[in-house]
Amino acid sequence: MTLDGLVMVTDRDNFVYHEMMSHPALFSHPNPKRVLIIGGGDCGTLREVLRHSTVSWPSRSSWTSA
Secondary structure, three states: OEEEEEEOOOOOOOHHHHHHHHHHHHHHHOOEEEEEEEOOOOOHHHHHHHOOOOOOEEEEEEEOOO
């Protein structure tokens, strides 16, 4: 993935990005059940969210510009 022409993550380390997007929030909640992921087209964050057994309702939403 690149932002402003700079490489941010690659296929080898993209799991780190998704772990940091999901686990801190889920571990700070005592009993996360419902999770909304906005964006996340490659489903990496969804994969990490589903590692938490208490999550029973993950949902992913994306938007497009007109």
